[in-house]
Structures are given as structure tokens and as C-alpha cells.
Amino acid sequence: MPKKGDDTKKTVRPKRTKTLKVSNQIPPKRRREIERALDAHEPGRPEWDRLSGAKQHRFFGKRIKPGFIRHIEFPLLDVKLGDAWPTPVTIIHGHRPGPTITITGGVHGDEMVGQVAASLLSQTVFTGPGRPLDPEMMAGTVRLAPVLNPPGFTRQRRYFPDGRDLNREFPGSETGSTTGRVAHRVLEELITGSDFLLDLHTAANGRDNLPQVRADLAHPPSNRIARAFGIEVILDSKGPKGSMRRAASRLGIGSLTYEGGGANLADHEAVQIAIHGILNVLRSLHVIPGNAARPKFRLLASGSTWVRADEGGLVDLFVSRGSFVETGEVIGRIVDPQRPSESADILAPSRGIFICTANNPIVTPGTPVGHLLPVTRGVKLIRKGLDKKTNRLIVSGSKGEPIWREDYEVEEIMIEGEWSGGGVDAEWQRDWQSSSELEHVEAAAEEEEDAD
Numbered sequence: 001m002p003k004k005g006d007d008t009k010k011t012v013r014p015k016r017t018k019t020l021k022v023s024n025q026i027p028p029k030r031r032r033e034i035e036r037a038l039d040a041h042e043p044g045r046p047e048w049d050r051l052s053g054a055k056q057h058r059f060f061g062k063r064i065k066p067g068f069i070r071h072i073e074f075p076l077l078d079v080k081l082g083d084a085w086p087t088p089v090t091i092i093h094g095h096r097p098g099p100t101i102t103i104t105g106g107v108h109g110d111e112m113v114g115q116v117a118a119s120l121l122s123q124t125v126f127t128g129p130g131r132p133l134d135p136e137m138m139a140g141t142v143r144l145a146p147v148l149n150p151p152g153f154t155r156q157r158r159y160f161p162d163g164r165d166l167n168r169e170f171p172g173s174e175t176g177s178t179t180g181r182v183a184h185r186v187l188e189e190l191i192t193g194s195d196f197l198l199d200l201h202t203a204a205n206g207r208d209n210l211p212q213v214r215a216d217l218a219h220p221p222s223n224r225i226a227r228a229f230g231i232e233v234i235l236d237s238k239g240p241k242g243s244m245r246r247a248a249s250r251l252g253i254g255s256l257t258y259e260g261g262g263a264n265l266a267d268h269e270a271v272q273i274a275i276h277g278i279l280n281v282l283r284s285l286h287v288i289p290g291n292a293a294r295p296k297f298r299l300l301a302s303g304s305t306w307v308r309a310d311e312g313g314l315v316d317l318f319v320s321r322g323s324f325v326e327t328g329e330v331i332g333r334i335v336d337p338q339r340p341s342e343s344a345d346i347l348a349p350s351r352g353i354f355i356c357t358a359n360n361p362i363v364t365p366g367t368p369v370g371h372l373l374p375v376t377r378g379v380k381l382i383r384k385g386l387d388k389k390t391n392r393l394i395v396s397g398s399k400g401e402p403i404w405r406e407d408y409e410v411e412e413i414m415i416e417g418e419w420s421g422g423g424v425d426a427e428w429q430r431d432w433q434s435s436s437e438l439e440h441v442e443a444a445a446e447e448e449e450d451a452d
């Protein structure tokens with residue numbers, strides 16, 4: 001280590017010097033698994049009889065007539081005494097029959113993007129005559145539940161008041177913990193009866209996610225809507241144990257998680273991309289008229305790598321979500337205000353795109369500062385999709401996208417590897433949570449495979 005007051009600048013190479021497991025494609029075994037699953041899934045006949053007489057939609061004992069919208073108060077707890085945590089559910093029931101798509105936000109109470117997006121979709125600017133979700137024009141049903149954790153929303157916390165993470169408690173139980181009971185009820189009443197589930201999230205406190213979709217690509221209906229979302233980055237994962245998405249997939253419900261932005265922020269771009277993606281899915285399922293917009297390319301990723309600090313102090317990060325970097329590029333500099341003349345650079349371990357970056361500057365050795373999707377293929381194409389000034393990926397939906405592209409025209413770029421670092425969402429969370437919440441976070445961290 002240089003002495004105090006030394007004017008030397010130290011360049012710190014990432015300690016993990018072993019070769020990153022990166023190659024051109026999703027691993028052959030996984031690829032075969034996905035192909036087999038898609039081959040075995042033949043709809044055969046039309047999935048929804050759009051010509052038969054429209055039926056009333058039922059939700060929580062209420063009936064909604066074809067072509068109507070109803071706002072229903074759905075209590076998350078079955079109680080006579082105390083707070084039942086009522087949450088609003090808007091049902092937009094199309095004039096003609098079709099699939100039921102449930103859109104949820106605020107499973108984590110401090111994640112605003114989904115709560116804003118799902119709320120906007122239930123307003124007349126979207127549901128009025130001639131608007132995208134005009135029930136008169138729709139074939140199918142949309143259920144919007146923007147605030148699945150009302151006490152967390154009020155307290156601006158990720159967790160329920162018992163310190164549990166709703167997205168780790170599914171399927172839950174009627175007689176279990178408080179959050180487990182909520183999970184049980186949400187699964188029984190809101191998720192069951194849906195054909196598709198779109199669950200909207202952001203990064204946890206202290207970081208910022210590039211808008212992206214996560215889905216089990218070997219589950220045909222989930223694969224279908226993940227592609228239909230019309231976004232560049234798709235991570236192939238089953239979802240953490242106990243997550244709503246995983247529980248829904250088990251019931252045969254096509255499900256995905258959308259991630260965009262960070263906690264506590266109503267990130268306008270992330271909201272815009274979420275709405276763009278939801279409307280794309282609805283168009284592609286022929287629930288609403290029009291063609292779904294498609295991106296120029298898709299990054300189908302089965303692996304990623306976390307870039308971590310190897311020194312402590314404050315990090316000045318030169319990259320943000322979507323930044324494209326070259327191997328060895330300096331992506332940030334760590335300074336220690338108590339030894340102001342010294343610094344340590346953080347280098348990119350490989351060429352790739354940051355799908356998540358830290359926005360809290362405090363680091364200790366091992367603190368992740370970014371989540372990198374290593375890229376070895378399709379580099380030219382990806383470069384064309386970058387903002388010239390900032391070198392960041394322009395995500396479809398942030399600036400309006402052409403709608404004439406066919407699916408076969410979308411270049412698919414596979415990224416092979418391993419999800420390194422395990423439950424890093426929980427890990428980053430650790431610093432910002434009170435100790436009463438820590439137990440659950442730590443328990444979850446051991447099992448997690450990704451961060452939604």
C-alpha cells in the first residue's frame with residue numbers, strides 16, 4: 001500500500017483473474033431443454049374462442065360484464081378485526097373473449113415504477129373510448145393490481161410489516177405467517193384464473209436496473225410473452241424460490257418479471273418502457289388491436305458477472321445502466337476521503353453491457369458496483385443501438401420504436417455463463433435494512449438465483 005500522502009495512483013485489477021465463462025450461446029443443454037419444451041407445446045386449436053358469446057368475468061365474488069371496467073377493493077387479509085390491507089384491482093373486461101392478463105406492481109413496497117405504470121394503465125387516458133385499453137375494442141381481460149404491498153408502500157419499505165419479502169413467500173398458506181397468508185390469498189384469488197402474469201419491479205435500494213425482462217424460457221407461454229414484450233435484454237431464469245413468478249409458472253401461467261430503474265424513484269423512462277412492453281404483449285396476444293413493436297436485437301442471457309470493489313471508500317462510477325464497456329476499461333475510481341491523495345481504479349473484467357449499476361457510493365471490498373452482461377457476439381449490432389454521446393444502450397420503448405419488424409427479423413444474441421454472485425439483491429439490501437429484517441434477507445440470499 002502507498003504511504004499516507006503519497007501522490008501515487010494505484011490501478012487495481014479485479015482479483016478474479018480466471019477466465020469468465022462466456023461464449024457465444026446459451027449452453028447447449030439449456031438450449032435443447034428450451035427447444036424441446038417449445039416443440040412439445042402445440043396449441044393446435046385457437047387458444048381462445050373469440051367468436052363465442054362473451055361471458056362475465058369473475059373476480060373475488062364480483063362480476064364484470066363484457067365491455068365494462070370495474071375498480072374493486074381486494075382485501076389482502078381475511079379478517080373481521082384489524083386492518084385487512086385492502087388494495088385496488090381494476091378489471092378491464094373486453095367486449096370479446098380472450099386471455100386474462102394480470103399486471104402487478106408494488107410487491108416490494110418501495111419500488112415505484114410498477115406502481116406508477118399499472119396505475120396509469122387504469123386511467124381513462126388508456127381505458128377511454130378509442131384508447132389502447134378501451135374494453136369495447138378488447139378481446140380478453142386485463143387485471144391491474146398496482147399496490148400488492150400497501151403497508152410497505154405507506155412505509156416506503158420493500159418488506160411487509162413482519163419483515164418478510166412477499167416475493168419469497170409463495171405459494172404461502174392460510175395459516176402461515178402474515179406475509180404467507182397474503183401470498184396465499186394473492187395466488188388463490190388474483191393469479192389463479194389468469195393466463196398470463198406480468199410482475200413489475202425495480203432494483204433494490206442503492207442500485208439502478210437497465211429495463212429488462214426475466215422469464216423461464218423453457219416454459220412456452222412465458223417464453224412467448226418475454227419475446228413479445230419487445231425489449232433487448234431477456235434473462236433466462238426460473239425466478240427465486242417463493243417468488244410469485246415461479247409459483248405462477250408452476251400453475252401453467254405464462255409469467256415474466258419486468259425490472260427497470262431503482263427503488264424509491266418514479267423513473268420516467270422505466271415507466272414508459274414498462275407500458276410500451278405491456279401494450280406489446282397485449283397486442284401480440286391479440287387482446288388489443290395493432291402490431292407489437294420489436295427490438296432490433298435481443299440479448300438472451302443465461303449468465304452474467306458482478307463487478308465488485310476491491311478497496312473501501314467512496315466510488316465515483318463512470319458507467320450507468322446500459323453502458324457498453326470494453327475489457328480493461330476504467331469504469332470507476334475509489335477514493336478514501338481520509339486519504340484524499342490516493343485512489344484505486346475499477347476495471348471492466350470483460351466487454352459487455354451493464355444491466356445494473358450502484359447508485360450508492362459507499363463501498364467496502366467485495367461490494368458490487370455493477371452487474372455486467374458479457375458480450376462476445378453481435379457487437380457491431382449492439383454498437384448501433386448505443387446512444388452516441390453516452391455509449392449507453394437505447395432501450396426499445398424509451399424513444400418510440402418501429403412496429404413493422406417481424407419476429408424473424410430480430411437478431412438473437414446468446415450469452416452463456418453462470419449467474420455469479422448468487423442472491424446479490426439480498427446482499428446489497430443488507431446494508432440498508434434494519435436488523436429485524438436481516439434474518440429473512442439472509443435466509444433468502446442463500447437460495448436466490450437472481451434478483452427479482
Ligand SMILES: [Zn+2]
Pocket residue numbers: 107108111201202452
Ligand atoms: Zn422487486
